[in-house]
Amino acid sequence: MLLKISKGVLKVQKGSVYSVRRTGSSQPKSYNFNKIWTKSLFFAILIVIVLGIISLFTGVYDIFGQEDGIRMFFITRIPRTVALMLTGAAMSMSGLVMQLITQNRLVEPTTTGTIEWAGLGLIFVYILFPAPTLVQRMTGAIVFSFIGTMIFFLFLRRIRLRSSLIVPIAGMMVGAVISAVSTFIGLLFKMSQNVEAWFVGSFAPVQIGRYEYLWLIVVITFVIFIFADRFTLAGLGEDVSTSLGLNYNQTVILGTALIATAVGIVSAVIGNLPFLGMIVPNIVSMFRGDDLRSNLPWVCVAGMGVLTLCDIISRAIIMPFEVPVSMILGTLGSIVFIVVLLRQRRLR
Amino acid sequence: MNALVFEKKKASITSKLHTGNRSCSAFLTRKDERIYWIVLATLIVLGLLSAYGLLVYNNPVPRSSPSFVPVVRRRINAVITMLLVATCQSLATVTFQSITNNRIITPSLLGFEALYSAIQTATMFFFGLNAFLKFTGIGAFVVQVAAMVLISLILYGLLLSSKYGDLQLMLLIGVIIGTGLRSLSSFMRRLLAPSEFDILQARLFGSVNNADPSYFPFVIPVVIITAIALFMYSRKLNILSLGRDVATSLGVRYTSGIIFGLILVSILMSMSTAMVGSLTFYGFLVASLTYQLVPTYDHRFIFPMATALGFLVLTASYFFMYHIFNAQGVVSIIIEMFGGLIFLIVLLKKGAL
Numbered sequence: 001m002l003l004k005i006s007k008g009v010l011k012v013q014k015g016s017v018y019s020v021r022r023t024g025s026s027q028p029k030s031y032n033f034n035k036i037w038t039k040s041l042f043f044a045i046l047i048v049i050v051l052g053i054i055s056l057f058t059g060v061y062d063i064f065g066q067e068d069g070i071r072m073f074f075i076t077r078i079p080r081t082v083a084l085m086l087t088g089a090a091m092s093m094s095g096l097v098m099q100l101i102t103q104n105r106l107v108e109p110t111t112t113g114t115i116e117w118a119g120l121g122l123i124f125v126y127i128l129f130p131a132p133t134l135v136q137r138m139t140g141a142i143v144f145s146f147i148g149t150m151i152f153f154l155f156l157r158r159i160r161l162r163s164s165l166i167v168p169i170a171g172m173m174v175g176a177v178i179s180a181v182s183t184f185i186g187l188l189f190k191m192s193q194n195v196e197a198w199f200v201g202s203f204a205p206v207q208i209g210r211y212e213y214l215w216l217i218v219v220i221t222f223v224i225f226i227f228a229d230r231f232t233l234a235g236l237g238e239d240v241s242t243s244l245g246l247n248y249n250q251t252v253i254l255g256t257a258l259i260a261t262a263v264g265i266v267s268a269v270i271g272n273l274p275f276l277g278m279i280v281p282n283i284v285s286m287f288r289g290d291d292l293r294s295n296l297p298w299v300c301v302a303g304m305g306v307l308t309l310c311d312i313i314s315r316a317i318i319m320p321f322e323v324p325v326s327m328i329l330g331t332l333g334s335i336v337f338i339v340v341l342l343r344q345r346r347l348r
Numbered sequence: 349m350n351a352l353v354f355e356k357k358k359a360s361i362t363s364k365l366h367t368g369n370r371s372c373s374a375f376l377t378r379k380d381e382r383i384y385w386i387v388l389a390t391l392i393v394l395g396l397l398s399a400y401g402l403l404v405y406n407n408p409v410p411r412s413s414p415s416f417v418p419v420v421r422r423r424i425n426a427v428i429t430m431l432l433v434a435t436c437q438s439l440a441t442v443t444f445q446s447i448t449n450n451r452i453i454t455p456s457l458l459g460f461e462a463l464y465s466a467i468q469t470a471t472m473f474f475f476g477l478n479a480f481l482k483f484t485g486i487g488a489f490v491v492q493v494a495a496m497v498l499i500s501l502i503l504y505g506l507l508l509s510s511k512y513g514d515l516q517l518m519l520l521i522g523v524i525i526g527t528g529l530r531s532l533s534s535f536m537r538r539l540l541a542p543s544e545f546d547i548l549q550a551r552l553f554g555s556v557n558n559a560d561p562s563y564f565p566f567v568i569p570v571v572i573i574t575a576i577a578l579f580m581y582s583r584k585l586n587i588l589s590l591g592r593d594v595a596t597s598l599g600v601r602y603t604s605g606i607i608f609g610l611i612l613v614s615i616l617m618s619m620s621t622a623m624v625g626s627l628t629f630y631g632f633l634v635a636s637l638t639y640q641l642v643p644t645y646d647h648r649f650i651f652p653m654a655t656a657l658g659f660l661v662l663t664a665s666y667f668f669m670y671h672i673f674n675a676q677g678v679v680s681i682i683i684e685m686f687g688g689l690i691f692l693i694v695l696l697k698k699g700a701l
Contacts (some may be wrong), residue, residue: 106520110527155696165516169453170695172523176628177688184685200534274527323538330531334524341524345517 044301048085051308055081058312060320076207083203083211084311085304087266088276090217092303093224093296094259095277098149100235100292101255102156104167105344108277109145109263111168113175115274117148118267120182127189134268138213142264148178149256157238201271201326203311213265220262221300228293231255235290273307273326275333280306282340374646384649387641391656398663399427405671427663429559429623432571434634434658436620439578440613441631442638442654446589446647447609448515451639452695454632457519459526460617461626462533463496465552469533472540472548480547486566489622493570496618497611504610508603515606552625559623567619574615575651582647585609589645627680629687634658636690 056077066072095108102112109115121144125132132140152171161167224231233241234251241248266273280303284295307325310332314325375381403423410416444455472480503525507518537545578585587600588609595602620627638654661683669679 159698163514163516165514165520166450169457169516169519169523173453173457173691174695177685177692180629180681180684180688184681187681274531318539323535327531327535327538331528331535334528334531337524338521341517341521345514 041297041301044298044305048301048305048308051305051312052081052085055084055308055312058315074208079208079211080203080206080311081308083206083214083270084308086214086217087203087270087273088303088305088307089221089300090214090262090266090303091273091276091307092280092299093221094262096281096292096295096299097224097231097255098259098277099281100231101153101252102167103235103237104164105282106165106168106278106341107171108275109259110172110175110272110274111278112149112152112171113178114145114149114152114259114263115267115272116175116178116182118142118145118264119272120144120148120178120185121264122268123182123185127185134210134213138265138268141268142261145264145267146257146260149260150253153252153256200324201273201329202322202324203270204322204324206270211269214269216265217262220258223258225293225296227251227254228296232290232292235292271324271326274330275337276303276307276329279333279336279340283336286340286343374644374649376643380643384642384644384653388653388656391653391660395656395660395663398660398667399430401667401671402427402663405667425559425561426666428561428564428568430662430666431659432567433620433624433627434662435571435575435655436616437627437631438634438638438654438658439575439651440616440620441635442647442650443578443585443609444613445635446585447606447613448519449589449591451636452691452698453519454628454635455613455617456626456628456631457526458500458522458614458617459529460496460500460614460621462526462529463499464492464618464621464625466529466533467492467495468551469536469548472544473536477544477547480544484560485562489563489566492622493615493618496621497614500614501611504607508607508610563623567623570615571619574612575655578612579648579651581609581612582651585647586645589647627684629684629691630658630661630680631687633683633687633690634661636694637661 056073059077061069061072061076091109098107098109098112099105118141121140121142122137124144125137125140129136152174156167230246230251233244233246234248234255236244238248241251281295281299284298284302288295288298307329310328311325314328315322317323317328373381375384403420440455445451445453468480471483475483503522504518507521508515537548540548584600584605587595587598588602588605590598592602595605634654634657638650638657641657642650642653644650665683666679669682
C-alpha cells in the first residue's frame, strides 16, 4: 500500500497525466507551470499535426497530377485546415469558459441559445444591409450572441436551481424561441432560405479571402490564457471568488464577451457546430481535473483534433461529395453527450 | 349502543369539511366554481363558433349549390384535425408538466418529431423508394406510433426505474437524442437522390391542412381512449404533481405512476406529431394560459379547460389568419412564436427552475 502511494507521488513529480488519477485526487498535487508541457501533450499535438496533414491531402482535386495543383493547395486546402484548427480551438474553449462561469458541466453555445442569437443577429444584418460584408455579418452575430448569452447568464444568477440538468434544457428552449423568431422574421422578409442554409455548419466554402477573420481567435485564445486563473476562480462561485479578491462581475462580463466574439466569428464564417464545446472540455476534465490553465492547451488541442477528424470523415464518407461537418458532429456528439451524462450519474 | 350512535354523530359533525374557510372541494369558493364553468362554456362556444366560421365562411360556392357540401366536407377534415391536435397537445403538456413538477417544459422536448422524421428517412434510405411509397396508410401509421411509444417506453423504463432514477436526466437525454436523430436524418437525407428527397420532404412537411383523413379511424378512438384514461388518472396526477416525497408519503407508487403518465403522454404526442409534425410551443402556450384561467390544481378541471382553450386557439388563429388577414401558411409559425414569447415571460418571472 505504502509502495503504491509513493509510486503515485513519484509519478506526479514526473508530471504524467494518468498518475494524477491514480493518486485519487482530481488536481495535480503541486502546481507549477512546467506541468503544462508534458510528454502526453506533445504526443497529442503530434496526433493533431498528423490529422492536419491528412486533412491537407484529403479531397477530390488531384493536387499532384494537375498543373495548377499547388495553387489549389494554397487556395483551398491550407485555408480549410487552418480554419478547422482555429474553429475547433475556439468552440471548445468557449464551451470551457462558459462551463466555468455557469458552474455547470452541460452548458455550451448550443445549450444556452448563443448560436441561435448569433443567427438572429445575422438575419438582422441581412435585413439592414442588402448585401452585407463579412465584417458586418460578424459584428451582428457577435453583438447579438453577447446580448443573448448575457441575458441567460443574468437569468441563471437570479434564479434558484433545483437541478443542474435543467439549465441546458431551459437554454435549448430559449434557443428554440429565438430560432422561431428568426424563422418568423425570415418568412416576413422572404429569406427563410438564408436561415435554413445558415444553420448547417460546413467548411466546404472556406478558401483564401473568406476565412481570415478566424485568425482573431488566436487573440481570444491569448486573452483566455492570460485570464485563465481568474476564470477558474470565478468557477468557484460569486461568494468564494469575491472573498478571494476577484472582481466577479467584471470577470463574468469579460468571459461572456470572449465567448460571444468567438462564437460570433465562427457562426458568421462557418455556421453552427453543435456539441463541440461540451464534449471536448468534459473529456479533458474527466482525465485531468478542473485547473483551467493547465487544461487549456489540452482543450485547444483536443478541440482541433476532434473537429479535424470529423471534417475528414465528412469529406471521405461520400467521396467525391461531402456532407456538412455539423451533421457528423451532431450525430457523434449526441452519443458522447449521453455517455458523459450517464457516467456522471454513475459517479454520484 | 346509544353512546356509539352519539359518538358517530359527533364524529360526523367534527369531520365536516365544508365549513366557511375549509373545504376539500377542488375550488376555494363557490364563486370560483361558477366562474370556472362560465369560462369553460364561453371558450367552448367561441371555439365552436370559429370552427363553424372555418367551415362556411368565404365558401366560394353558394349554399344552395350541390358542391357546397363537398367543400364543407373538405374543410371538416381540417377542423377534426385541429380538435385532435388540440386534445393531444393540451392534455399531454399539462400531464407532462405535472409529472415533471415543472411548468416551463413541454413534452415536445423529448424529440418525437425528430424520431418521426428519422423513421421516415430511414425507411427511404434503407429500403428505397418503392418500400417508402408502400409505407403509407393506417398500417404504417400504427407501426410508427408503436415505434415512438416503444422507444419512449424503453427510455423512461431504463432511466426512471433504477435506484437513482432522475426525471431531469431523462429529459436531457431525450433532448440530446432528439438533436442527434435530427443530425442523423439530415445526414441520410443528403445521401438520397433528389427525386427521393422530394417525395420524402413532401411527406415530412406536416400541417393541419394536409393531415391525411385516412388516419382518423385509428387516431380518433385512440385519442378518446387515452383522454379518458388520463381523466380517470387525474386524481392520482393531483398527488404526483406534489413531487416524489409527498406523493410517496401519501401512499402513491411514484415511479410506476409517472411511467404510466409518461406513456399516455408519449401516445398523445406521437399521434399529434405523426399527423401534423412538430409544434414546440403550442402546448406550452395552451397550458400556461389554462393555469391562469383555472383557479384550482385539480386536473379533472384543468383538462377540459386546456382542451377547450387549445381548440379555440387553433381554430381562432386559423380563422383570423385565413379569412381576415389573408395570411396563409404562417399560422403555425405565429402560434409558435407567441408560445415562445409567453415561455420567455414565464421563465423570467419565475424564481426557480
